[in-house]
Amino acid sequence: MAQVTATARNGDTAQRILDIAERLMQVRGYNGFSYADIAETMRLTKASLHYHFPSKSELGRRLMERYTENFLAALGRIDATGADAHEKLQRYVSIYAEVLANKRMCLCGMLAAEYATLPKSVKAEVTRFFDANETWLVGLLQEGKRSKDVSFGGSAIEIARTITASLEGAMMLARAYDDAERFNRAAQRLLADIAGSPSARARQLTT
Amino acid sequence: MAQVTATARNGDTAQRILDIAERLMQVRGYNGFSYADIAETMRLTKASLHYHFPSKSELGRRLMERYTENFLAALGRIDATGADAHEKLQRYVSIYAEVLANKRMCLCGMLAAEYATLPKSVKAEVTRFFDANETWLVGLLQEGKRSKDVSFGGSAIEIARTITASLEGAMMLARAYDDAERFNRAAQRLLADIAGSPSARARQLTT
């Protein structure tokens, strides 16, 4: 299954720091955690953390960089399955669902909310993430339309943006209610209505 | 037009504090602003702010309370128009669009992201807001279905939740890209696909 969260528990120190920081940032946000929080969980002093990541903005940037890398790798694994477009979209959704299952927000959804307060270098990484998402989804949608696995009207780019934004929003609300099923129901409805398989689309209309 | 943001510029001090704090919180989040920020904008000392709002959590709670009140009032004005369900949904979307036009996030979308770090009393107000949203939308959707102004399959409650979550997500992304049109395009697509008028739905399928 598509796995985004890194688990380099036996990796080097920098990677372990990123693991802890990533979780903290996904749960509490960029402005909601400190070097002290990481230090406490890791049994390492704040000063040592600064050796690996001189500033918080650098930590945030590196974190985003790794997150996007892992996310793109997960998308690559979806591509490698050779499944049809409809199935690939389901797997795309399952990436989000898995993050939520760990009681976390998508790192980029979190940072999009805090966007106004972020260091410039972190902001740039956040939009890079969403741009990469968009590119991947557009390719998938166009391919799916040709092969008639999915059906939609209008531009693929708008559909792609709507899907990502909606999933991020559904994730945010589901986490506030601590109810993963909220996310799953919203996600299935979105896929069926916005870019569903022709059969699913027909079911949705039948009422 | 539906107006949520309060503008009590000539109101009493407490209301003016809430106005400033509201804007700061919508732009920077609960963890991204301080009493000092309010004080600076208002030309009032931090100590004076504490006279009106003893603690930040109390300020946050009162802010959310007022925000929900204003939002529900806006929904009441939509009801009062007597428009059909499709038109009412458009006006619902326009509330969000207007907040975004002021370069702000929906206060509750912002707080949903920061949820894990919020004081309990503020958390409660956030879910109360979304619950009230859901109730209003469900009523509207059921009424619209009866009168055939909108068409959708499945439960109204799921549609309502999906609409709100998707709008919040679209708002978040649009603000990060400083591109209000991103929100508008996503919102129109969502309405058409998820709970559109039968004619709009037909247009969307025609491709």
Added chain:
DNA sequence: GTCTATAGGTGGATAGAC
């Protein structure tokens, strides 16, 4: 690479004069 110690700043919050 990790530590102790600390700098320099800001956070929310309070006491008490006016």
Added chain:
DNA sequence: GTCTATCCACCTATAGAC
């Protein structure tokens, strides 16, 4: 109601020993 003055906890970050 608003002010000055202050507290103490916490923040990011650095210096320098080991």
